[in-house]
Amino acid sequence: MATDFKCPHCANLLNVGQNIVFTARNKWGKEGLIMLHPEIGNYTVLKHPSFIVSEGEKLDFYCLYCNEQLLSDINDNLAKIIMSDEKGQECEIHFSRISGQHSTYKIIGGSVEIFGEDASSYLDLLNDVNP
Ligand SMILES: [Zn+2]
Numbered sequence: 001m002a003t004d005f006k007c008p009h010c011a012n013l014l015n016v017g018q019n020i021v022f023t024a025r026n027k028w029g030k031e032g033l034i035m036l037h038p039e040i041g042n043y044t045v046l047k048h049p050s051f052i053v054s055e056g057e058k059l060d061f062y063c064l065y066c067n068e069q070l071l072s073d074i075n076d077n078l079a080k081i082i083m084s085d086e087k088g089q090e091c092e093i094h095f096s097r098i099s100g101q102h103s104t105y106k107i108i109g110g111s112v113e114i115f116g117e118d119a120s121s122y123l124d125l126l127n128d129v130n131p
Contacts, residue, residue: 003038005093006082007063008070014063014081019046022070025060026053034059040083040093041115043102055100075122078105096121 005015014020019035024047026032032051037044053059061070061079072078078094083106085091091108102116114123 003086004084005038006084007065007068008080008082008092009063009068010066011082012063012065020081021064023062023064023067024051024053025062026051027057034061036095040104040106043116053099057099058097059099061097074105077101078103078122 003015004013005020006013014022015038018038020038022034022036023031024034030051032047034051035046047053058077062068063070070079070081072080072094074080074094077097079097080092080094083091083093089108091106094105094107096103096116096118101118101121103119103121104115105119105122106113106115
């Protein structure tokens with residue numbers, strides 16, 4: 001079983017090949033496809049050049065199937081998806097919605113793994129998860 005990523009709302013798969021695919025909306029209300037790398041901590045972002053996203057801009061991420069926004073319940077600046085690993089074990093992935101900000105949190109039960117050089121931006125939230 002490979003690692004898969006799912007929508008937390010409808011549980012449909014968001015990954016294909018070496019990409020996790022989302023629809024996103026920028027601050028001007030323009031929508032575009034955004035593809036993120038499935039390796040946690042790899043911040044390669046693919047998008048059409050006409051979909052302009054400025055550094056520091058906060059994006060809205062949506063599921064391609066149910067169109068629900070993929071919001072983290074921990075912090076408004078984070079988006080949330082579900083990861084299912086090789087063993088079929090599921091965990092939550094919370095990642096920054098802010099362009100250029102590299103912070104990702106992998107949460108299983110009460111434990112949190114942090115990734116990215118900007119992860120300390122939201123270290124406060126870890127106290128809420130793991131008191
Ligand atoms: Zn969905």
